[in-house]
Amino acid sequence: MPLDDLQRQDLLDSSAAEVRAAIRAGRWRGTTHDMARGYIQANLAILPEAHALDFMRFCHRNPKPCPLLDVTDTGNPEARQVAPGSDLRTDLARYCLYRDGRFVEELTDLRAHWRPDHVGFVMGCSLSFDTAMEAEGIPARSFRRGSRIPTFTSTIECVPAGPFRGPMVVSLKPIPPRWAEQVQAVTARYPGAHGGPVHVGDPAAIGVDPSRPDWTTACTIGDDEVPMFWGCGVTPQSVAMAAGIPEMITHCVGHMFITDLRLADLRRA
Amino acid sequence: MPLDDLQRQDLLDSSAAEVRAAIRAGRWRGTTHDMARGYIQANLAILPEAHALDFMRFCHRNPKPCPLLDVTDTGNPEARQVAPGSDLRTDLARYCLYRDGRFVEELTDLRAHWRPDHVGFVMGCSLSFDTAMEAEGIPARSFRRGSRIPTFTSTIECVPAGPFRGPMVVSLKPIPPRWAEQVQAVTARYPGAHGGPVHVGDPAAIGVDPSRPDWTTACTIGDDEVPMFWGCGVTPQSVAMAAGIPEMITHCVGHMFITDLRLADLRRA
Numbered sequence: 001m002p003l004d005d006l007q008r009q010d011l012l013d014s015s016a017a018e019v020r021a022a023i024r025a026g027r028w029r030g031t032t033h034d035m036a037r038g039y040i041q042a043n044l045a046i047l048p049e050a051h052a053l054d055f056m057r058f059c060h061r062n063p064k065p066c067p068l069l070d071v072t073d074t075g076n077p078e079a080r081q082v083a084p085g086s087d088l089r090t091d092l093a094r095y096c097l098y099r100d101g102r103f104v105e106e107l108t109d110l111r112a113h114w115r116p117d118h119v120g121f122v123m124g125c126s127l128s129f130d131t132a133m134e135a136e137g138i139p140a141r142s143f144r145r146g147s148r149i150p151t152f153t154s155t156i157e158c159v160p161a162g163p164f165r166g167p168m169v170v171s172l173k174p175i176p177p178r179w180a181e182q183v184q185a186v187t188a189r190y191p192g193a194h195g196g197p198v199h200v201g202d203p204a205a206i207g208v209d210p211s212r213p214d215w216t217t218a219c220t221i222g223d224d225e226v227p228m229f230w231g232c233g234v235t236p237q238s239v240a241m242a243a244g245i246p247e248m249i250t251h252c253v254g255h256m257f258i259t260d261l262r263l264a265d266l267r268r269a
Numbered sequence: 270m271p272l273d274d275l276q277r278q279d280l281l282d283s284s285a286a287e288v289r290a291a292i293r294a295g296r297w298r299g300t301t302h303d304m305a306r307g308y309i310q311a312n313l314a315i316l317p318e319a320h321a322l323d324f325m326r327f328c329h330r331n332p333k334p335c336p337l338l339d340v341t342d343t344g345n346p347e348a349r350q351v352a353p354g355s356d357l358r359t360d361l362a363r364y365c366l367y368r369d370g371r372f373v374e375e376l377t378d379l380r381a382h383w384r385p386d387h388v389g390f391v392m393g394c395s396l397s398f399d400t401a402m403e404a405e406g407i408p409a410r411s412f413r414r415g416s417r418i419p420t421f422t423s424t425i426e427c428v429p430a431g432p433f434r435g436p437m438v439v440s441l442k443p444i445p446p447r448w449a450e451q452v453q454a455v456t457a458r459y460p461g462a463h464g465g466p467v468h469v470g471d472p473a474a475i476g477v478d479p480s481r482p483d484w485t486t487a488c489t490i491g492d493d494e495v496p497m498f499w500g501c502g503v504t505p506q507s508v509a510m511a512a513g514i515p516e517m518i519t520h521c522v523g524h525m526f527i528t529d530l531r532l533a534d535l536r537r538a
Contacts, residue, residue, distance in 0.1 A: 053322045053388075057340050060325075061350060071326050073430070081330060081428065119322075159350065161342070189537075268458075268537040
């Protein structure tokens, strides 16, 4: 096995804190898919405090694409509620830096970029989806379609907040009709992982052509399948970029922040 | 019937918008208990924008005492998410104005006090509790104890955010053991109305003496009853007062903001 695979193997069943420490020490720069199994992975957005209140209002008004798990104190890089002892400047493998709505560069360490007015937003992500399905007894074959989830810019408008406004990015999964109702019910129980679907049925009704992906990969829907759409964590980034705010730092695709939360912590009563 | 009772009678089965209009027109200055039945009533806190981000973080970190239903745009008195067309300056019957953590005066209209930097926070309140119990088939006699809910300052510390920190105010209801489990499960389904209990059992364990109320009325717990405690919406006010922030405006006790939300809107999947 190549070294990368050996390292990854080590981290699969490690705790969230152990994987964060490995990343912090520079021992892992790859994607986090499947790592620290059982722990909730999250999207990250870091914004200047001047835009933080509007961004937080945006998340509160659009909980399906932006399920807010934690917001740091201004200037403090610890995500204390979901990962005590964490450091958002060093605990993600790769960061994307945006200025004035444009991608500038990829970073592996934010210590030189972090400012006293920075606020970190930790948001649930759809990686928890598969885990939730398994935990609730829905067989993987009924929903899993490769590792890249097809995502699209829909015509569903987000509720605006200050400069943050625009269409919701959605993820698509074709579901066999016999599982459709249960998948809908199960996902609704996990609001911290985007909750229930935002649309079920005709993709065109929300402006989506499954063969033409806006963000990742295309998707084929079988005659015997129901297309289901969920709010996607790319939305807040997409909206913040469109707003052209002076600076924003996010995780890079697939290189998530691993929290200490377990699936059960996200499950509704 | 005295005029007040006649007016109240008219408003019991009115819509939320109708009751808000009656208050706005000065036709009602009394409490809102039982009015616009079926609609969700809410706590209000208005703060200067300089404190809004910290206050919003406080609510996010302490969702049981501070279930955030809506946050207005800065300077805009409309609670657009939960009551489109509403005006927080005129749609509550009585407001309390605090300065530097001290009560200053009661107001019936905020138009002369509202500023461009004001942000309104609308938070769920426990008035929805009775409605939820009824809707879920738990007989009123098993939980109702007069109209004033006993509330106490507990030793449970809230998660701090900026200047906002301090003990959680809790409400107490003695529940017959045969209903205890169901009451716990039902309230957990309504996070927007304080969710499930924060403590069940020995009041002393959270520093409460039921015979010595901190906020409202005392409470007797029968030998055959389980004391159950919920986060109380007085908490954010109590904490903001303790922080001594320069200015805060809230609803006055019992004079709530009536939203367009229905109980079903607060119910978890």
